[in-house]
Amino acid sequence: MTPILKAKIIEVCDKKIAVKGINVGISFYAFFKNKNDNPKLLMEAATWWIQTHQLDHFEKAVKIKQMVLDL
Incomplete structure (x- = not known):
């Protein structure tokens, strides 16, 4: 996984968790416009x-x- 994708996934996950809580679900489409x-x-x-x-x-x-942090 490239560093760019790794950073993007972590950033999006952090934002979603902050807004909707720890039970929020995402798909890989969440990382893109x-x-x-x-x-x-x-x-x-x-x-x-x-x-x-x-x-x-x-x-x-x-x-x-x-999973991304464990890479």
Whole structure:
């Protein structure tokens, strides 16, 4: 995982947890705007989420953050 994606995931998870609490769920789409302005980074996130870890569409933000921190 690139440092850019890692930082983005942690930042988004922190924001979501701060606003909605520790039970908030997210998908990998949460790390991107509604338009595909960085397809390479989107594919990296999708590959990590779907192929590497076989995660469900929605996962707890705290789980995803911890997985990224453990890398």
